[in-house]
Amino acid sequence: MSKEQRVVELRGLTTTEYTVFMSGCPQYDPYNQTTGNTPTFQNMTVTYRRTPVLAASVVYMARVAANNTTNAANSVALGPIGFAVNGVAIYNDADALLRDAYIYEGATFDGCRGHASPGGSYHYHSEPGPGCVYNDTAGRHSPLFGVMLDNIPIYGALGDGGVPPTDLDDCGGHSDATYPFYHYHVTYNMTPPYVIKCYRGCVFSSSGNPAFAGHTVTDQTCVKAAVQSNYTSFTNPFLALPLAVPPPPPPPGSSPGAAAATRWGSLMAALPLLLAAALAALGGLLH
Ligand SMILES: [Zn+2]
Numbered sequence: 001m002s003k004e005q006r007v008v009e010l011r012g013l014t015t016t017e018y019t020v021f022m023s024g025c026p027q028y029d030p031y032n033q034t035t036g037n038t039p040t041f042q043n044m045t046v047t048y049r050r051t052p053v054l055a056a057s058v059v060y061m062a063r064v065a066a067n068n069t070t071n072a073a074n075s076v077a078l079g080p081i082g083f084a085v086n087g088v089a090i091y092n093d094a095d096a097l098l099r100d101a102y103i104y105e106g107a108t109f110d111g112c113r114g115h116a117s118p119g120g121s122y123h124y125h126s127e128p129g130p131g132c133v134y135n136d137t138a139g140r141h142s143p144l145f146g147v148m149l150d151n152i153p154i155y156g157a158l159g160d161g162g163v164p165p166t167d168l169d170d171c172g173g174h175s176d177a178t179y180p181f182y183h184y185h186v187t188y189n190m191t192p193p194y195v196i197k198c199y200r201g202c203v204f205s206s207s208g209n210p211a212f213a214g215h216t217v218t219d220q221t222c223v224k225a226a227v228q229s230n231y232t233s234f235t236n237p238f239l240a241l242p243l244a245v246p247p248p249p250p251p252p253g254s255s256p257g258a259a260a261a262t263r264w265g266s267l268m269a270a271l272p273l274l275l276a277a278a279l280a281a282l283g284g285l286l287h
């Protein structure tokens with residue numbers, strides 16, 4: 001991965017959904033993770049609902065489940081369970097052998113607490129390192145970390161007033177004065193399960209993760225909670241990105257190499273604009 005090829009793009013926007021292309025490469029490159037796996041482009045396309053729908057019951061998909069029990073192995077989802085605002089995948093607390101990822105693999109994390117899977121997917125299992133995705137500010141609620149596959153936003157470890165929240169539900173979420181809609185927090189002080197235990201929202205799209213392919217719901221099968229959150233005050237940085245037009249498929253008979261070169265050329269040409277928009281969006285969240 002090189003700096004020039006980093007990209008997070010808004011590729012689709014309707015009144016109900018948005019689609020984000022994530023290269024999987026962050027905006028920094030310490031890459032001193034020590035898994036022995038090489039981070040590679042993942043080029044994920046993720047479709048989110050603009051308005052999360054809270055479900056009547058939660059879905060446990062992390063290693064740690066209800067009341068700190070261990071989830072059944074076949075219910076632990078490997079692969080992305082959400083994405084950080086810089087396009088890096090967020091995984092749960094399990095490594096590939098369903099052990100505690102931080103205890104067993106934390107030594108392989110880089111300075112941003114990311115590392116690569118055998119498939120080259122660079123990902124976080126926890127709060128990233130300071131300054132890697134966001135910076136906490138003393139006395140303030142943490143900024144946005146990312147959006148989970150149930151469309152619900154996840155923030156850093158600090159709640160109202162810069163104090164770790166004490167009212168998180170079993171999934172790791174609440175609503176508070178700063179963000180008066182249901183949202184998750186990463187755990188404070190790197191305690192299990194590090195990110196979230198369960199989805200409070202309906203997952204409408206597996207977004208390419210086979211772990212969820214058989215577990216998504218439709219508007220008809222999503223059983224809604226009686227009380228929903230009002231997300232109108234949620235500032236979503238993905239929606240602040242310019243809507244990018246994906247490159248057209250190469251014409252029949254053309255050389256794939258030439259088409260790929262054109263594609264990267266157009267991405268690199270668009271990069272300053274994309275980065276400026278992303279930084280503006282992130283900056284807006286810090287206030
Ligand atoms: Zn991992």
Ligand SMILES: [Zn+2]
Nearest residue numbers: 159160176179
């Ligand atoms: Zn909060």
